[in-house]
Amino acid sequence: MQSTETTSQGGGRLRGFALFSVLAALMLTLLLEALDQTVVGTALPRIIGSLNGFDRYTWVVNAYILASVTMVPIVGKLSDQFGRKWFLLAGAFVFLVGSILSGAAQTMNELIAFRALQGLGGGMGIALVFTVVGDIFTPAERARWQGIFGVVYGFSNLVGPAIGGWLTDHGPILGSLVSDATRWRWVFYINVPVGLLALLALLVYLPSDISQRTSTHTGWAAIRRVDWLGALLVSSATVGLLLGLTWGSNAIYAWNSAQVIGVLVASGLLYVLFFIVERLASEPVLPLDLFRNRVFSMALLLSFLQLMVLIGLTLYLPLFLQGVLGVSATNSGAAITPLTLSTVAGSAIASILVARFLRYRLVSIVSALIMTVGLLLLTRISTTISLFEMIIFMVITGLGLGPFFSVLQLAAQNSIPRNRLGVGTAAVRFVG
Incomplete structure (x- = not known):
């Protein structure tokens, strides 16, 4: 690691305190924007009590996720065309504005709209933080630093619910601005001083x-080359996909209902149109020639498979713990903490090994084998299994699952040209 002199691959140069400041700022940006995916959940009961709107409470979380995921592929490509810095700053600014407005919301509809605005900024930051790390460091140095940022991302998701609960119960009271009943507003206001720094x-x-x-174009010539149609299609398709999955999983509509099937089919058609448009665009949101790169293609495929495993575990394990082992809802959330912790640990260990031996494959x-063993053990669980055995199985699975969060992104970055780091990194984060 070059602590005093690191050459950016785009031509910029960071040394000493400037390098430290940028890395610290990137970590804070990632921490805040990832925290807001989970920190609101524990504050929702107080929010509902203050603003009412129980029938829309899930959208306080879903609006942020929908908006942030939609932005990832678009801003990744735009940052390749026009540079990273101002998109990253714009994302941080939008996120802070959304945080202030969310904290000041007076109705549930206002809160949902402001959370979506916050999510747009958060998606820009999450997409670009890992990309900027790739810009700053050489391929040989990226493994160590990507691993550290991966740990920050995993840590934020782990502690988010606890921080949200603490702020909701113990946040400071500020006269008529924040009362005992509206302490939940600190879940959003706390972002402001840290984010401004x-x-x-x-x-x-x-x-x-x-x-x-x-x-190489500037002005209107550059703007005209933006793939507006591709951006519209991929964002619409993604919103439709997440909307259908949210409706079905939250039992808003049945999985075989016309609403869920209709929106999922429409999403699939929009994705097909998106790939057709990308073949013709001069500056496509997702350049299809990247898929000729076998390393990049496999990184995307494995990232998608890893996401399927993760979603299956996070949905099924709490259900099994509550419905079969009789663990309370609160304790079931704590019981899957070993899976989260071991996943973060696995990601960190893999980054260290890759940095030391440069052996991605x-x-x-080895990670896939460990994960497979853990999943096979989990398939053998029954009504007679103890909670201790469940924890052991989850730890094994997490240790195998975690490396995919860091290694796949690193392999994708190191296999593509430097001027495509934005779109390549965003693609991996989008599918995983």
């Missing part, structure tokens, strides 16, 4: 030429 550090120390750009194969 990160925003200022990025504004001052992050070079504007940190990345290599794919577009070997680490991935």
Whole structure:
């Protein structure tokens, strides 16, 4: 690791305190924007009590996730065309504005709308933080730093519910602005001072030429080359897909209802149109020639499979713990903590091994074997299994699952040209 002099691959140069400031700001940005995916959940009962709107409470969380996921592929491509810095700053600014407005919301509909705005900024940040790390460091150095940022991301998802609960119960009271009944507003207000500090550090120390750009055009010529239709299609398709899955999983509509089937079919058709449009666009949101790169293609495929495993575990394990072993809802959430912790640990260990031995394939194969063993053990659970055995099985699975969060992104970044780091990193984060 070059602590005093690191050359950006896009031409910018970071040294000493400037490098430290940018890395700290990136970590704070990632921490805040990832926290907001989970931190609100434990505050929802108080929010509902204050704003009412029980029939819409899930959308306080879903609006953020929908907006953030939709932005990832779009901003990844735009940052390749026009540079990273100002998109990253814009995302941080939008996120902070959304945080302030969410904290000041007076109705449930207002809160949902402001959470969507917050999610747009959060999606921009989550997409670009890992990309900027790839810009700053050489391929040989990326493994160590991507692993550290992966741990920050996993840690934020782990502690989010606890922080949300603490702020809701013990946040400071500020006269008529924040009362005992509205302490939940600190879940959003706490982002502001930390976010402003990160925003200022990025504004001052992050070079504007940190990345290599794919577009040599400027002004309206560059804007006309933006793949507006592709961006519209991929965002519409993604919203439709997540909407259908949300309706079905939350039992808003039955899985075989016309609403769920209709929106999922429409989403599939929009994705087909998106890939057709990408073949013709001069600056596609997702350049299809990237799929000729076998490493990149396999990274995307494995990232998608890893997501399927993770979703299955997070949906099924709490259900089994509550419905079969009789664990309470609160304790079932705590009981799957070993899975989360071991996943973060697995990601960190894999990053260290890759940085030390530069063996992506070997680490991935061993991780897949460990994960498979853990999943096979979990398939053998029954009504007679003890909670201790369940924890052991979850730890094994998490240790095998965690490396895919860091190794796949790293392999994808190192296999594509530097001027496509944005779209490549965003694609991996989008599917996984």
